Amino acid sequence: MKTSARNQFTGTIAALEIGPVTAQATLRLDGGQTITATMTAAAAARLQLAVGQPAVALVKASAIVLVADFGGYRLSARNQLAGTIDRVERGAVSSLIGIALPGGGTVTASVTNDAVDALGLEVGQPTTAVFKAYAVMLAVPG
C-alpha cells in the first residue's frame, strides 16, 4: 500500500467496540504499543473487522500534536507516543519533525514554525506525539 500518510503503524486488532453510529478499534503494534482508531460503525462492518486480524493504522503528519511538557496535564487524545526528535526540517511557515520511538519506528509531525520556536524543538529533545483516534485510518488486507 502506497499512501501519502507519513505515519503507518503495523499491528493486530486487539479490541473492537461497536456502537450505534461509531466504532473504535485498538491496534496492538508489533513493538507493544497500542493505537486507537475511530470509524463509523458502517465502515467497521464493511471491512468485517475482527479481533486478531492484522491491520495498518495511517495518520497524516498534520494530525499530530507534539507535547514538549505536560506540566501536570492529562490529554483526552487516545494516542500518545513518546520519543526523541531526530529531524527538524524547517519550511517557510511550517516544519516537519521526526520523532524516533524507543521501539525503532518513527513518527512524522507537521507543525507551525511558531510552535518550533515557542517550544524550542530541536534534534535530541524528548517529545510526545499525540493524535486523536478520529485522525486514524485503518487499513486491512483483502
Place this chain on the structure above:
Amino acid sequence: MKTSARNQFTGTIAALEIGPVTAQATLRLDGGQTITATMTAAAAARLQLAVGQPAVALVKASAIVLVADFGGYRLSARNQLAGTIDRVERGAVSSLIGIALPGGGTVTASVTNDAVDALGLEVGQPTTAVFKAYAVMLAVPG
C-alpha cells in the same frame, strides 16, 4: 459561501443516521458519488437535517490522504474519490496536489514533500483522494 476549505462538494442528503451522541449524513453529489459526514447529534438537530435537503460538504486540503496503490488493502475511511493528478505545486516542506475527478470536479490535497517523493506523485498519475467522515463539515442553506 466563501470559506478557506479548498474542497466543496454540492449534493443532496441521501441518508441520515442519528445516534445518542454522533450523527452521520450521506450526501449524494450531483455527479453520482457519495460523501459521508460525521457530526454531533446536537449539530444535526440544530441544522434540522432532512433527507432530500441540498447541502455542501467542506473538506480541508490538509485532511486528505492520497493513495497511489492500495496493494490489496481496504481502508476504513468512508470517502474515497478516484481521479487523476492534474497539479503538483511544490512548497518548502509540503505540496498542493490537484486531482481531477471523472465527473468533472477537482480535489485539492496538501501532502508533505516526503510523500510526493516517496510516491513519485506527478501530473497524469491516477490516485485516490481519501478522507474520513470526521473531517467533513456540512453546510446547509438557511
Place this chain on the structure above:
Amino acid sequence: MKTSARNQFTGTIAALEIGPVTAQATLRLDGGQTITATMTAAAAARLQLAVGQPAVALVKASAIVLVADFGGYRLSARNQLAGTIDRVERGAVSSLIGIALPGGGTVTASVTNDAVDALGLEVGQPTTAVFKAYAVMLAVPG
C-alpha cells in the same frame, strides 16, 4: 503544558454527554464563548471528566477553516469563533492567519495560499474560525 497546538482555550467544563462509544464535553471559556470537544467514551472515563472542572481545549492550526462569508449557509461544525484578521504570514504554498477575538484571545489558522487569494484574506478583515468538535483535544490538570 507546552504543546505544538497553536490554539489553547482555557475554561471550565459546562456540560458532558457520554454515549456508548463517543463522549462530548462543552467547555465554557473565561471570555464566555463555548468550545465543544468530542472524544471516545473511554477517554472521558480515563480523565474522570466532571462538570465544573477546569480544562484546556487544544486545536491545531491546520484543523481550522476560515469562513469569510456564510452566504446564508449554516455549518455543522460546533465551534465557530468570529473575529478580525490581525496577521497574514505567507509561506510557499500555505499561510498562517491570526484572528483576534473580541474577548482578547487569538486563533491561528493554517490555510492554503489558494484560499488566501480566493478569499482576499488580509489584516483588518472580519472572519469566522470554524472547527469540528472532533478536532479538539481536551487537557485537564492532574
